[in-house]
Amino acid sequence: MTEQEREEVKALIEDDIQSLNRTIASLEVLTEPVPQSDANDWFTSKESNTSKSINEQALGKARKKLTMLKNILVRIDDPDFGICSVCKKPIPVERIKAIPTANCCVSCIL
Secondary structure, eight states, rough: OHHHHHHHHHHHHHHHHHHHHHHHHHHHHHTTTOOOOGOOSSSHHHHHHHHHHHHHHHHHHHHHHHHHHHHHHHTTTTTTTTOOTHHHOOHHHHHHHHHHOSOOHHHHHH
């Protein structure tokens, strides 16, 4: 991976991190407890609980992805970044750009 490619990947990851931070902030608001006065009837309460549960799952996934992306930024300058953990060959830059968390090439996944 060239230095220019590494910088492009780094910029993509930083953009993803900013986007995830905004998503997490929105989901945190959506997962706040529903005030009892807003959940007067049974249907509204169940619907609200279902939405809250879905948003909590999305929040958990977003936080996990954020952690993974931050960890990648820490090690992006390591000499072994972009090297397949199985066959030790370079992972195509296009794959890393599409899936920054990829740690092996497509051949080794299959």
